[in-house]
Amino acid sequence: MRAMLVRDVGEFDLIEMLAKTLEEEGVSSPGPGDRNDFRLRVSVGDDAAAWDAPAGVTVLSTDALVEGVHFALERTNWADLGWKSLAVNLSDVAAMGCAPQYSVISLGLRGDLPVEGLLDMYRGMAAVCRRHGGKVVGGDVVRSPVLFLAVATVGAARQVRGNDDREPPLLTRDSAVPGDKIAVTGSLGCSGGGLRMMLQGPSLDDKTAAHLRDAHNRPSPRVAEGMLLAEHGVLAAIDISDGLVDDLGKLCESSGVGGIVHAARVPADEYLRRAYPEEWISLALSGGEDYELLFTAPARVMDDLTSALDGPVSVIGDIVDGPPGVRVLDQGGRDVPVEQGGWDHFARCRSQD
Amino acid sequence: MRAMLVRDVGEFDLIEMLAKTLEEEGVSSPGPGDRNDFRLRVSVGDDAAAWDAPAGVTVLSTDALVEGVHFALERTNWADLGWKSLAVNLSDVAAMGCAPQYSVISLGLRGDLPVEGLLDMYRGMAAVCRRHGGKVVGGDVVRSPVLFLAVATVGAARQVRGNDDREPPLLTRDSAVPGDKIAVTGSLGCSGGGLRMMLQGPSLDDKTAAHLRDAHNRPSPRVAEGMLLAEHGVLAAIDISDGLVDDLGKLCESSGVGGIVHAARVPADEYLRRAYPEEWISLALSGGEDYELLFTAPARVMDDLTSALDGPVSVIGDIVDGPPGVRVLDQGGRDVPVEQGGWDHFARCRSQD
Numbered sequence: 001m002r003a004m005l006v007r008d009v010g011e012f013d014l015i016e017m018l019a020k021t022l023e024e025e026g027v028s029s030p031g032p033g034d035r036n037d038f039r040l041r042v043s044v045g046d047d048a049a050a051w052d053a054p055a056g057v058t059v060l061s062t063d064a065l066v067e068g069v070h071f072a073l074e075r076t077n078w079a080d081l082g083w084k085s086l087a088v089n090l091s092d093v094a095a096m097g098c099a100p101q102y103s104v105i106s107l108g109l110r111g112d113l114p115v116e117g118l119l120d121m122y123r124g125m126a127a128v129c130r131r132h133g134g135k136v137v138g139g140d141v142v143r144s145p146v147l148f149l150a151v152a153t154v155g156a157a158r159q160v161r162g163n164d165d166r167e168p169p170l171l172t173r174d175s176a177v178p179g180d181k182i183a184v185t186g187s188l189g190c191s192g193g194g195l196r197m198m199l200q201g202p203s204l205d206d207k208t209a210a211h212l213r214d215a216h217n218r219p220s221p222r223v224a225e226g227m228l229l230a231e232h233g234v235l236a237a238i239d240i241s242d243g244l245v246d247d248l249g250k251l252c253e254s255s256g257v258g259g260i261v262h263a264a265r266v267p268a269d270e271y272l273r274r275a276y277p278e279e280w281i282s283l284a285l286s287g288g289e290d291y292e293l294l295f296t297a298p299a300r301v302m303d304d305l306t307s308a309l310d311g312p313v314s315v316i317g318d319i320v321d322g323p324p325g326v327r328v329l330d331q332g333g334r335d336v337p338v339e340q341g342g343w344d345h346f347a348r349c350r351s352q353d
Numbered sequence: 354m355r356a357m358l359v360r361d362v363g364e365f366d367l368i369e370m371l372a373k374t375l376e377e378e379g380v381s382s383p384g385p386g387d388r389n390d391f392r393l394r395v396s397v398g399d400d401a402a403a404w405d406a407p408a409g410v411t412v413l414s415t416d417a418l419v420e421g422v423h424f425a426l427e428r429t430n431w432a433d434l435g436w437k438s439l440a441v442n443l444s445d446v447a448a449m450g451c452a453p454q455y456s457v458i459s460l461g462l463r464g465d466l467p468v469e470g471l472l473d474m475y476r477g478m479a480a481v482c483r484r485h486g487g488k489v490v491g492g493d494v495v496r497s498p499v500l501f502l503a504v505a506t507v508g509a510a511r512q513v514r515g516n517d518d519r520e521p522p523l524l525t526r527d528s529a530v531p532g533d534k535i536a537v538t539g540s541l542g543c544s545g546g547g548l549r550m551m552l553q554g555p556s557l558d559d560k561t562a563a564h565l566r567d568a569h570n571r572p573s574p575r576v577a578e579g580m581l582l583a584e585h586g587v588l589a590a591i592d593i594s595d596g597l598v599d600d601l602g603k604l605c606e607s608s609g610v611g612g613i614v615h616a617a618r619v620p621a622d623e624y625l626r627r628a629y630p631e632e633w634i635s636l637a638l639s640g641g642e643d644y645e646l647l648f649t650a651p652a653r654v655m656d657d658l659t660s661a662l663d664g665p666v667s668v669i670g671d672i673v674d675g676p677p678g679v680r681v682l683d684q685g686g687r688d689v690p691v692e693q694g695g696w697d698h699f700a701r702c703r704s705q706d
Contacts, residue, residue, distance in 0.1 A: 152505030
C-alpha cells in the first residue's frame with residue numbers, strides 16, 4: 001500500500017492530525033507538572049495561541065531549518081528532524097538564561113511528503129519538550145517547493161526563589177568584561193564530526209557512529225544549565241550554533257572585548273578524537289551546531305558553577321582588553337590558525353557556485 | 354552597475370543592514386509613544402529578543418509566505434511584500450482582540466536576491482508597524498532555494514481602562530452561540546479580485562486597478578477594530594484569510610453551530626462590482642486574503658459597535674442551532690451554491706498536478 005501523502009489529505013485534515021499528535025503526546029496544553037502561573041487559554045486551532053502570564057521578562061526567538069541546506073531527509077529521520085527544529089530554538093532561549101514556554105511552528109510542505117513522517121516529526125518535537133520544557137501550541141501549514149520548519153519560541157526569565165522583587169537575570173552577548181574567564185558546557189565537535197561522517201565517512205564502529213550522528217541530529221539544548229548560569233550571576237552567554245570561535249567572535253564583538261582560547265582546554269570527547277585523530281580540534285573549534293552554552297564570568301563565579309552544574313563545564317580561556325577578536329593559542333602560546341567565518345550561509349553558497 | 358546581491362554581502366553583513374534599516378525606521382525599539390509597561394531590553398542581535406511585560410494575557414501567532422505559492426516577485430514590490438508578511442500576522446493578533454507587541458522574522462533567502470530589495474521589504478514591515486502597532490525585534494536569516502518569510506508575533510490583551518482587575522477579553526473561534534448576529538468589517542473580495550486581475554486581466558482603469566492591487570498586496574490588519582470588538586463584549590471572531598464562507602465554516606465548526614449568510618448583505622465595493630460585474634459576489638464570498646474581521650455577537654452588541662467603530666461594519670447573517678456548516682441565501686431565501694474548501698494549499702496543489 002502506498003504511504004499517505006500530504007496532498008492526499010489536504011491542509012485542514014493534516015493540521016487536525018498534527019494537533020491530535022501534540023495532544024496525545026501531552027505537549028499542547030499545560031499538565032499538572034507545569035508552573036501554574038502560566039495558564040494556557042487557547043491552543044492549536046485559533047488565530048493565535050493565548051495564555052495568562054505573570055509579569056516578568058519575556059523572550060522571543062526564531063530559527064528555521066531548510067531541506068537541502070540544514071538537513072537532508074536521507075541523513076536524518078523524521079523524529080530527529082522534529083527534535084532538532086525545536087531544540088535549536090530552545091537553545092536560543094537557554095542562551096538567554098530563560099525557560100522555554102510556548103512554541104509555534106510554520107511548516108512549509110511539499111505535497112509528496114508522507115503524512116506518517118510528519119506525525120513522527122511532531123512526536124520528535126514533543127520528545128524535546130518533555131525533556132527540556134515548553135509546549136507546542138500552534139502554527140501554520142503552507143505549501144512550499146522545499147520542506148522548511150520555522151519555529152518561534154517564547155520563554156520567560158526564572159524568578160529567583162524567595163526574592164520576587166529581584167530583576168530576573170538575563171544572559172546577553174554584550175556583557176563580557178576583561179578579566180572574565182571563558183567557559184563552555186559539554187564537549188564540542190561531535191555534531192560537526194557526525195555531519196562529516198555522514199557526508200564523507202570514515203565508516204566507524206556502531207557505537208561511535210551512533211554517538212556522532214546523535215550529536216548532529218538530536219542536540220540537547222542546555223535549558224537547565226542556562227537558568228543555573230543566570231542564577232549564579234553569569235551575565236554573558238551565547239549558544240554555539242556556528243562554531244566555538246565564530247560564536248565567541250560574536251560575543252566579543254557585541255561586548256567590545258578580545259577573547260583568548262587555549263586549544264588544549266577545549267573539551268572534545270573520546271569518540272570524536274578516535275574518529276578524527278587529525279581533525280578533532282578543528283571540528284571542536286569551528287564545526288558548529290554544538291548547541292552548548294559559551295559564557296563568561298569572573299573566576300569566583302566559575303568556581304561556584306563547576307560544582308553547581310550537573311554536567312561538565314570547561315574553562316577554556318580569558319576575556320581581555322583590546323579590539324574585538326578571538327585568538328586561539330597552543331600549549332606553547334603560539335597562535336593556532338582557525339578557519340574563520342564559521343557558518344555563513346551565503347559564503348557556503350558562494351563556495352558552491 | 355550590477356545590483357548588490359545577497360551572496361555578495363554574506364549573512365552577517367546582511368543581518369546588520371536589515372537591523373540598521375529597522376532602527377532607522379524606528380521600529381526596533383520602543384519610542385516615546387509606546388506603552389511604557391512593555392520595556393524592550395534586548396533587540397535584534399542577541400539569541401532572542403527580551404522585554405519586561407506586565408502580567409496579562411499573551412498571544413503568539415505565526416504565518417509564512419512562500420515565493421511562487423503566496424506571492425510572485427513579478428506581481429508585487431518588495432515594500433508591499435514586507436508589509437503583507439507582517440500584516441497577515443498582525444491580523445491574527447487582531448482576530449484575538451489583542452494589540453501586537455513584538456515580531457521576529459525567519460527569512461529564507463536565495464543568494465541571487467537584491468540586497469536593496471530586502472531593505473525595501475524591511476521598510477515595508479516598518480510601515481505596517483508604524484500604522485498598526487508592534488515592533489520588529491529580531492529574526493533569523495537562512496539560505497533557501499525559494500524565498501520565504503515566516504513571521505511570529507507576540508501580542509497582549511488590552512487592559513480595560515479603569516478596570517485593572519477585569520480578565521482581559523479575548524476573541525476566539527469557539528464562542529459563537531445561536532442567536533448571535535454575524536458581521537464583518539470593511540468590504541470583501543477586492544483582494545481576490547486584485548489577484549485575478551494581475552493573473553488573468555481584465556485590464557482596468559488605473560484607479561480601479563490600483564485599488565484592487567493594493568487590496569491584495571497591502572491589506573490593512575484590523576488591529577484597532579479587534580480591540581474595540583473585545584472591549585464591547587464580542588467573544589467570537591476570526592480574520593478572513595481563506596474566504597468568508599470558509600472562515601465562517603471554521604468558526605461554526607469550532608463553536609458547534611450553524612451559520613446563515615444573506616448574500617445581498619455581503620459588503621463589496623464599487624470598484625469590485627464594476628471590475629467583475631458577474632463574479633464580484635463569488636469573490637466576496639470566497640476570494641480570500643481579505644484580512645477583515647468576521648465576528649458574531651448579540652444584536653444589542655452589534656448596535657453599539659456600529660457607532661463605536663470608525664470604519665464600516667456589515668451585519669450579514671445569523672448563527673443558528675444545528676450541525677456546523679454555512680448556508681448562503683439569496684434574496685428569495687434560496688441557497689446560493691458556494692465554492693467550498695477555500696484556500697486549501699494542497700488541494701490547489703492537487704488541481705495543478
